[in-house]
Amino acid sequence: MDDEVYPAILEVFEEAGIAIPPAVAEYxxxxxxxxxxxxxxxxxVDHGLLxxxxxxxxxxxxxxxxxxxHNGELESDDLESS
Incomplete structure (x- = not known):
């Protein structure tokens, strides 16, 4: 999960605050x-983030x-162990 795209995607979903399709995230x-x-x-989804x-x-x-x-309360290592 070191890819810069993952946090950016999460940020879009966090800011939206609602369910959105991939096209809205990409836009x-x-x-x-x-x-x-x-x-x-x-x-x-596999990591339980979406x-x-x-x-x-x-x-x-x-x-x-x-x-x-997204808020820095979990580290990448915490995700790998799930």
Whole structure:
């Protein structure tokens, strides 16, 4: 999770405060492609930082764990052990 894109994606979801589709996240990330965002989202879900809330439409939202990581309350090492 050392990639700079992961924190940027989490920031978009944290600032949105609602469930959003990957296209909205990508639109708000300068220089990050939609395909990059779509590849990173499952990783964030696997670590419990995002949750997929609508399988049909592909909406995601940040979890409490994601907020804690975004706010510096969790380290990358904490994520690897989960």
């Amino acid at each position: 708000n990330l300068v220089g990050v492609s939609k395909s990059t965002v779509k590849r990173r989202l499952p990783v964030l 949750e997929k809330v609508d399988e049909d439409r592909g909406y995601y939202r940040i979890t409490d764990r994601g907020r804690a990581y």
